[in-house]
Amino acid sequence: MSSAARRRGLLGLLLATAGVAAVAFSVAAAITLGPADVSLVNVRDVLLNHVGLADIPVRAVEDAIVWEERLPRALTAAAVGAGLGICGAVLQSLLLNPLADPFVLGISSGASTGAVVIGVFGLGGTALGLSGGAFVGAVLAFGLVILLARLSGGGTDRVILAGVAGTQLFSALTSFAIFAFADSDETRGVMFWLLGSLEGVRWDDVALCAVVVLGGTALCLGYAHALDAFSFGDEVAASLGIAVARLRTVLLVLTAVITATLVSVAGAVGFVGLVLPHAARFLFGPRHARLVPATALIGAVFMVWVDAVSRVAFQPTPLPVGVGTALVGVPAFVLILLRRKRVP
């Protein structure tokens, strides 16, 4: 390895460590926020106790708040931010469209329809629940969009057009179900869920999200060079030895699985997948070996803080986290656009 390459590798390792530290600190700090007072020291004690490294006396109520409520919630937020960010980065590169995000493939509106059908009609009863309905809806919508794209020729623009069509269709179905069949309580519950919420996530949600997001990140990192090859379009990618159609299918399915899982846990959290990849590209450049981990870490930190703030800003009424991401995300996005302004 040349010295320049080694220096780059070292710098990357340093940045990655800093990023992981930032996520850890954000999670710890977010846990201290809220109506019940918990200090960073309390957080540390509770964590050490549960990992089995210490046996420090802590009040039961603090232990419950930290371990049962705020920690799983913060970790889920981190996973959701990281996962949606990565999906956005991959889709933007793969579909050669800076506007692509995890929801461009109709996934979020499919999830909404699934959740509403369960919420309003109670199909499947408690066994499936809102989350299960959302997952099934997301997968069905994605399948329909891909089928539509295939039938119309299969190029990148076709995928996006099919995604727009799918999104509109499932949004209409969601609205139809709500207006025709739901009473106001059901409507409120479903609307809140649609806007994104991490209320009441449990440890099994954490485990599910963590597995999917970590696995997805590893796979995307493995495909980093192949994703780089798409910078100049399909034809150049093919001439660089990429099996374009196969890779696109693999990565579309991967992003669909990640997004469907996250949406089924946290609802349709918008904007993270669209904006954060642009922020990461602005800061760390377009090479995916760096872009993918950077987007994941930025996404995790961003989401943990937005969730914490939405939780406490209007307490006791929580703000849907999707509203928070957009309120913070839009100004950030505008800032990036202005900084990137260039002579045509």
Added chain:
Amino acid sequence: MTLEARDVAWRRGEALVVDGVTLRPTPGTTIGLLGPNGSGKSSLLRLLNGAARPSSGVVTLDGAELGSLSRRDVARAVAVVSQHAHTDTDIRVRDVVRLGRIPHRGFLGAAALRDEVAVAAALEHTGLTDKADRLWHTLSGGERQRAHIARALAQEPRELLLDEPTNHLDIRHQLELLSLVSRLPVTSVVALHDLNLAAMFCDEVIVLTRGRAVAGGPPGEVLTAELIARVYGVRAQVRADERGRLTVLFQPGPIDVPVESWGASDGSGSPGR
């Protein structure tokens, strides 16, 4: 052995865009693909790099049919510089050239010393070493084209396929670029519009009309006033100086040979076989 096309044809919907072309370049030479718009130059190049499969005939690389090889194996031997390859990402020249190393890397593929050497050599060859850290959108048309060629060179190919690489370049950059291509130690197949450039830089030319190769050989033998009149439907004078270098001069006015006396079996534009 090298990249060869034997009697390839490509039917795209109703149209036969390539119709029975055979191409057997001598290793190390520069071959010009000539012919009017829509004569099948780009289509033939697509067949040659395996982006499309011929409806009949075969393209082989070292004797193996292109379709039986993986995309990666093809990419290690054949590099392509296509038209209109643009990006909106803020990518640096060095990273564009690095893309050429992708076929030589594995699944995780860290950058090895050999990659850095190939990238540096490609930058040097194309005169982009001091522009390596420039962003794509700040480059001129000629620099972008050179960056694409550097990317293709970093692939360390034996065959280089270029589709009208001199498009949108001023005359000096046209000359520089083609003299670079003809000096490279690889076999190059170049689709060209400019007959004078073809005469200047190609060892051999192949003339296509409606998907068929109607003439082939050294430019001095192929490029005659009669052929130009028949294929392009324009009046031209071809002069050779004392060193055998050709100049094609075009003249306005009607031609005295019937246009399209080759290739078209009827007037409908769909030549039968």
